[in-house]
Amino acid sequence: MSDQAKPLSGLRVLVPRGGIWGDLVSQALREQGAQTVIAPLVDFAHTSEEEKLVAALHDLENGEFDWMTATSATVADVLKHHNAVFHERTKVAIVGEATAVAFREAGYPVTLTPKEDENSTHQLLKEWHEIDAGNVLRVLTLRSDVATPVLTQGLISRGHNVTQVLAFRTIGVPASVHIREDIDSGRINAILVASAKIAEQVREQFVNVPKDTLVVCVGENTLAAAAELGLPGCSEGNSTLRQAIIDAVESAIDHSDMLD
Structure with a gap:
């Protein structure tokens, strides 16, 4: 499949964890055409x-x-x-x-x-x-x-x-000034939210997320936490792009890996 034909072609996605988790998720997203930016919002x-x-x-x-x-x-x-x-x-x-x-x-x-x-x-x-x-x-x-x-x-x-x-x-980790600027300007097209703690950090750190930026929650625990926090976008219906991101992440990472 050519890059143009892939479902996430041209989409720039923020991956909110580093390490092996971030590498596996980024690889799965890139295989579907996305560009990924690993910017850990949590650490241990x-x-x-x-x-x-x-x-x-x-x-x-x-x-x-x-x-x-x-x-x-x-x-x-x-x-x-x-x-x-x-x-x-x-x-x-x-x-x-x-x-x-x-x-x-x-x-x-x-x-x-x-x-x-x-x-x-x-x-x-x-x-x-x-x-x-x-x-x-x-x-x-x-x-x-x-x-x-x-x-x-x-x-x-x-x-x-x-x-x-x-x-x-x-624990939460502050995003860099560069990442916050990319979020505010819309240069990052989608934010992956893969745990309750990450949902909390996205809500606290990114207060000016453009309306057309996808906020994609993966996992029932994450969705519940996002709803409780009032995180904009996570509870919206699954568009084709949103579902493609969810499918890519779930192909690489089980929900048990999203509980940290």
Whole structure:
């Protein structure tokens, strides 16, 4: 397909996260003809549960856990920062393509991840047969302070011994003056909003978004947060361009990767 024939040809899209997530999303958008501008509006800070995290990682190295779970690529960064070591007996279950890439690039084991066409937390709970085998498992779950603890709650409801730790905090990052000028002038044609925290930052930082700029929310949690914030544009109907952006993002990133 020529660039002119691609659905997002000529569209300049702001991608609000960097790292592996930003790279995967940008690639998917560019494959559909878009030009992408990676401008992180969120970043990750040390957890408020640092002592609990250090103690949990010590137990992880000593083989105290049967399983460890992660639903964010940032967990891999946290593990590297702490020089975490996995005991050979501990298995690892993860959700999200960006998470899988980050773990493998860091050299960490991945035992179980949901099938590619439905890489979600709910699908992991369906495919994770050991959690319904009758044995009580000791599981370490690591997540962001703003992530919905679907996996943790699913394991607890099945009677497992779960140590849940907030591995990192998600914080807002000011956009550069150049990015704000590009938004105000309409040189950026679409703003991707992929989590509740990003919706909050877009609402706070970009107060003069032109009416013809697409504000594209991806995921039910994001839409709900945008509606609560009164973020203009996110609740509007899906135009062809809006849907093409959503489809491109969802082809690269599962909703579980959008909870940070």
